[in-house]
Amino acid sequence: MDNWQEYDNAPEDLVLSSRIRLARNINGIPFPNKLDVASGKEVVNNIEKAFYTSDEMRENYKSIYLWNNDSLQNSKYFEQHLISPDLINHKDAAAFILNKDETISIMLNEEDHIRLQAITGGLNLPECYKMANKLDDKLDENLDFAFDEKLGYITACPTNLGTGMRASAMVHLPALTMNNQMNEILKVLTQVGMTIRGLYGEGTKAQGNLYQISNQITLGYTEEDIITNLEVVVRQVINQEQATRESLIKAYKYDIEDKIYRSIGILKNAVLLNSTECLDLLSNVRMGVELGIIKDVKKGTLNSLIIDTQPSTLQSKLNTKLNEKERDINRARIVKEAFNKV
Amino acid sequence: MDNWQEYDNAPEDLVLSSRIRLARNINGIPFPNKLDVASGKEVVNNIEKAFYTSDEMRENYKSIYLWNNDSLQNSKYFEQHLISPDLINHKDAAAFILNKDETISIMLNEEDHIRLQAITGGLNLPECYKMANKLDDKLDENLDFAFDEKLGYITACPTNLGTGMRASAMVHLPALTMNNQMNEILKVLTQVGMTIRGLYGEGTKAQGNLYQISNQITLGYTEEDIITNLEVVVRQVINQEQATRESLIKAYKYDIEDKIYRSIGILKNAVLLNSTECLDLLSNVRMGVELGIIKDVKKGTLNSLIIDTQPSTLQSKLNTKLNEKERDINRARIVKEAFNKV
Numbered sequence: 001m002d003n004w005q006e007y008d009n010a011p012e013d014l015v016l017s018s019r020i021r022l023a024r025n026i027n028g029i030p031f032p033n034k035l036d037v038a039s040g041k042e043v044v045n046n047i048e049k050a051f052y053t054s055d056e057m058r059e060n061y062k063s064i065y066l067w068n069n070d071s072l073q074n075s076k077y078f079e080q081h082l083i084s085p086d087l088i089n090h091k092d093a094a095a096f097i098l099n100k101d102e103t104i105s106i107m108l109n110e111e112d113h114i115r116l117q118a119i120t121g122g123l124n125l126p127e128c129y130k131m132a133n134k135l136d137d138k139l140d141e142n143l144d145f146a147f148d149e150k151l152g153y154i155t156a157c158p159t160n161l162g163t164g165m166r167a168s169a170m171v172h173l174p175a176l177t178m179n180n181q182m183n184e185i186l187k188v189l190t191q192v193g194m195t196i197r198g199l200y201g202e203g204t205k206a207q208g209n210l211y212q213i214s215n216q217i218t219l220g221y222t223e224e225d226i227i228t229n230l231e232v233v234v235r236q237v238i239n240q241e242q243a244t245r246e247s248l249i250k251a252y253k254y255d256i257e258d259k260i261y262r263s264i265g266i267l268k269n270a271v272l273l274n275s276t277e278c279l280d281l282l283s284n285v286r287m288g289v290e291l292g293i294i295k296d297v298k299k300g301t302l303n304s305l306i307i308d309t310q311p312s313t314l315q316s317k318l319n320t321k322l323n324e325k326e327r328d329i330n331r332a333r334i335v336k337e338a339f340n341k342v
Numbered sequence: 343m344d345n346w347q348e349y350d351n352a353p354e355d356l357v358l359s360s361r362i363r364l365a366r367n368i369n370g371i372p373f374p375n376k377l378d379v380a381s382g383k384e385v386v387n388n389i390e391k392a393f394y395t396s397d398e399m400r401e402n403y404k405s406i407y408l409w410n411n412d413s414l415q416n417s418k419y420f421e422q423h424l425i426s427p428d429l430i431n432h433k434d435a436a437a438f439i440l441n442k443d444e445t446i447s448i449m450l451n452e453e454d455h456i457r458l459q460a461i462t463g464g465l466n467l468p469e470c471y472k473m474a475n476k477l478d479d480k481l482d483e484n485l486d487f488a489f490d491e492k493l494g495y496i497t498a499c500p501t502n503l504g505t506g507m508r509a510s511a512m513v514h515l516p517a518l519t520m521n522n523q524m525n526e527i528l529k530v531l532t533q534v535g536m537t538i539r540g541l542y543g544e545g546t547k548a549q550g551n552l553y554q555i556s557n558q559i560t561l562g563y564t565e566e567d568i569i570t571n572l573e574v575v576v577r578q579v580i581n582q583e584q585a586t587r588e589s590l591i592k593a594y595k596y597d598i599e600d601k602i603y604r605s606i607g608i609l610k611n612a613v614l615l616n617s618t619e620c621l622d623l624l625s626n627v628r629m630g631v632e633l634g635i636i637k638d639v640k641k642g643t644l645n646s647l648i649i650d651t652q653p654s655t656l657q658s659k660l661n662t663k664l665n666e667k668e669r670d671i672n673r674a675r676i677v678k679e680a681f682n683k684v
Contacts, residue, residue, distance in 0.1 A: 269607030
């Protein structure tokens, strides 16, 4: 498992990260929405007991209790893709267990008691599944999961019944976006039980041309089927993106190179950068790297900047509240520093 | 006398160049508009005879005959501010005499038989006048200038009667332009017998926030009066520009710095640059140098790029005809090279 932010093994790869998420609930205990704070914290405590069973586990993992954090810290974890808005909604009794390289995040008392996530760089869902499965087995040893012979794992929302598994991949699709093909792709994906969303999931706009493709249906398929199908679909979408890029480059070679190089020029020099423009410029540079036009910028730098320039992460790192203008100034500074290190 | 393109003695100075132009005609010979080609060339020949009277003159000056050039070459000289569109209009019998450092250009058979120009860097009209006067005296020794006791020098257009002198200064006024104050300034200047025009004189739009301030009235004033008045007016306009800059910086410090630094970033990285954008970006960087924000860019580099990125100069240097896209590509390349030398 690789931390996706640091992952830059394959510059031409359009997949930033793969993620497997398993939803689990404990038998006989109401779903988090129905729990008061004390009972919620007891659930957290019981899961921790089932999880931290050895020194090795205690060394490699730590619990973060949302009720101990201010909202800036929690929203930073959200921006880092480690927790969901729903976990923050349950913050009075919610927590998550995180490993050192941040490839595992187990949310406690989100919509379900347990939302186990395994995240890696590039397109590698089997690897994520192997890891998630291992940890799931471990929890299963000491916890009594709600499970029905017919329905599979019981979850708060029926869309997660069955495997309780969601597989997703974050992909970079600037050419399809530029060419207004994303709605068409969403339609096709919906027909095969999948969906495509923006950088921050459900209901968020695609910023920086980054999209998450994931399965919608969890019931009636095995985990292996879901993973195989998703990888096939992701590869198809990527092929479409590549074909669109090729035809755009054929028609507008200089314009595309101009866009890519100007973006680097602005990122290296701007004094003010708002979040939307920043993600757009990073996307242009990423495309330059993927196309082999830009050779001296690492994917890892671009990945980290996507996260580090988010409003809460930015403020959290500087340990201070900032107004919009101050955020724009500091975002520009952080980006400039990262690019000048290159 | 300094070549204005290379002049970067005073980074904070808003005046790029000063120019004195004297209009003279030869007694008893019709104005160029009334001359046929053979008679026009005879006039050129007679003036040359009066001018090249020593080895020193022949060494330091050369004649360029417009009828020998293709239109690209002639329009390159226009872009370099060495000749006027009117000289090109008379190209069948027109020429100009140029010195080595291109501070002197004597147009022959423009609207008048002789249009003697002396150009230097910065605000230094007396220096230009001294030089123009010296050459005028020299021509006067061997030619019979049309002169009237009451009207002074006789010229084709009555607006040049009297001294036949036009004094002008090229100034950089981005803040007044941004603040929409230029129309107001034009009104005030007109009231005191002066005018303000774009980079390429009469009827041209101000590109790159560059303007030429010049006297309109030549009759009834001495040369010294014209020069003194113009310098006073130029200084007043500059003071207004400086005041406007100060108030803009007070209100929009970061936005202005952002604009300046982004401009550098784009100039250093763009793959396509059209002429208008190029001049605008160069203007932003120039303002950065004038304000002391940018320390590692020389005014000389900016001055040369204004000229070198003009369409005909660009094509003339590459010795080939280019379409618009090719010009944009080569303009971007030239700019990038100049900035990366810095």
